[in-house]
Amino acid sequence: MDRDTAEPDTAALPGPNARDWIEFHTRHAAPSEYSHEFVWDVTADADGPFVTDVDGNVLLDFTCHIGAAPLGYNNEKVVSKLREFDLVEPMKIAGQDMYFGAGPNPETTEFPVASHLMEKLVDVSSQYGMDTVFLSNSGAEAVENAMKITHDHRPTAKYAYAFEGSFHGRTLGTLSLTFSKSVYTRHYPEIAGVKTISFCDCAAYDDCDCGFARNDGSQLRNALEPEGGHVDPDEVAFAILEPIQGVGGYRFPNEEFMAEVGDVCETYDIPLVVDEIQSGVGRTGEMWASDHYDIEPDVIASAKALRVGATISKRDVFPEEKNRLGSTFGGGDLLGSMQGAFTLEAIEEHDLLGNATERGRQAKEMLRDEVPEYVDDIRGKGLMLAVEFDTKERRDAVIQAALKRGLLTLGCGKKTIRLLPPLDATEREIEMGVGIFTEAIDDVASKAVA
Numbered sequence: 001m002d003r004d005t006a007e008p009d010t011a012a013l014p015g016p017n018a019r020d021w022i023e024f025h026t027r028h029a030a031p032s033e034y035s036h037e038f039v040w041d042v043t044a045d046a047d048g049p050f051v052t053d054v055d056g057n058v059l060l061d062f063t064c065h066i067g068a069a070p071l072g073y074n075n076e077k078v079v080s081k082l083r084e085f086d087l088v089e090p091m092k093i094a095g096q097d098m099y100f101g102a103g104p105n106p107e108t109t110e111f112p113v114a115s116h117l118m119e120k121l122v123d124v125s126s127q128y129g130m131d132t133v134f135l136s137n138s139g140a141e142a143v144e145n146a147m148k149i150t151h152d153h154r155p156t157a158k159y160a161y162a163f164e165g166s167f168h169g170r171t172l173g174t175l176s177l178t179f180s181k182s183v184y185t186r187h188y189p190e191i192a193g194v195k196t197i198s199f200c201d202c203a204a205y206d207d208c209d210c211g212f213a214r215n216d217g218s219q220l221r222n223a224l225e226p227e228g229g230h231v232d233p234d235e236v237a238f239a240i241l242e243p244i245q246g247v248g249g250y251r252f253p254n255e256e257f258m259a260e261v262g263d264v265c266e267t268y269d270i271p272l273v274v275d276e277i278q279s280g281v282g283r284t285g286e287m288w289a290s291d292h293y294d295i296e297p298d299v300i301a302s303a304k305a306l307r308v309g310a311t312i313s314k315r316d317v318f319p320e321e322k323n324r325l326g327s328t329f330g331g332g333d334l335l336g337s338m339q340g341a342f343t344l345e346a347i348e349e350h351d352l353l354g355n356a357t358e359r360g361r362q363a364k365e366m367l368r369d370e371v372p373e374y375v376d377d378i379r380g381k382g383l384m385l386a387v388e389f390d391t392k393e394r395r396d397a398v399i400q401a402a403l404k405r406g407l408l409t410l411g412c413g414k415k416t417i418r419l420l421p422p423l424d425a426t427e428r429e430i431e432m433g434v435g436i437f438t439e440a441i442d443d444v445a446s447k448a449v450a
Helices: 016-026 076-082 114-123 139-153 255-267 334-349 352-369 392-404 427-446
Strands: 050-052 058-061 132-136 159-163 194-197 236-241 272-275 299-302 309-313 375-381 384-389 410-412 416-419
Touching: 058 427, 076 334, 114 132, 114 309, 114 334, 132 139, 139 236, 139 272, 139 299, 139 309, 236 255, 255 272, 334 352, 352 375, 352 384, 352 427, 384 392, 392 410, 392 416, 392 427
Parallel strands: 159 194, 159 236, 236 272, 272 299
Antiparallel strands: 050 058, 132 309, 299 309, 375 384, 384 416, 410 416
16 A cells, blocks of 8 residues: 555445454443444555555544554554564563563663653653653553552542543543543442532633633632632642543633643642643644643643553652552553654654644644534644534534545544544645545535434
């Protein structure tokens, strides 16, 4: 497959082979598992955003596996470096309970290991004074460990603040911080003491209708003593937010709201945890989405594009007591650490932050050229893009119409489609993908979906 000339080429989706694979998979998969009817053929051609399914259909993937494949498929910017090495067994070891290296010393090593990945994460988080990393399996574990270290750092704390519309993971701990869809949390036990605050994405902060901005301060500030509330700030372990809400609908916060959250946390020394699992690692045109806003996070939780989970902070926030954190099987993932390090290298070597900014601008301009009346909003930073429709039904119909034409997209929120092209997407690929997407919108309009 030649990425420079490849184009979507589809018959019926899902095809007969895909149906066989889906039927085979669902025989033993948990019935609540939610999957899209696309079956990637890992033995077939794929390059960047272009991928082949098990029926031979070629699709243009603008999901990047919900950001977990930041450079798409078989991208030479990463694969060319992996190809140099003979892989070993075991590929996973007992995380940070066991050291591993590659050669006599870190400076002359043949390839990067977990220690190098941690060093790179410190480099790209140095603007916040962060110098310490704990690796784990997943984003949920990264958030769980953020909860643990902040509680340990503030031993008198018994409260935490999270934001409406949030999604932080599927574990019981992270579900206690999740306030988007009830299907994620209904009837599950919760950690006590978690309080919710409005996530303000209002167009004007001084005309806020979500309830966060108040004439005498803000919902968060007013909840605390001595501002008029009843919560002692010393008893707040942390406040956690997604700088850009993902599952909640690609909601981009009001900048004054973010500044107020940052100021309250700084004023009362409340650790601010940012969940950068979907928005981080270059997706928005900055390394962290937090970099766009006037906040100083104390802890960053990252995963997805990083290939492993990572909790990043300052050394004095992490507990010093031995074995206080542990059991990070995924923190010892040799291949994941290499991929994470190579991804960060590719972002720097190929100026993918700049590319994400420019290609995101191109996509938004194209989408906004002819906005139908039933498109309520087009928004985004870098290549974290969203198109919001007037109804859920129309949104779902556009996803299906785009798939018929060979473009993979994903829904989020109640009536929004998210677009996540690879960070190295080309002008041609954006023009092609957005063109297919707008064709799908026009097709749905002609069929008058209510």
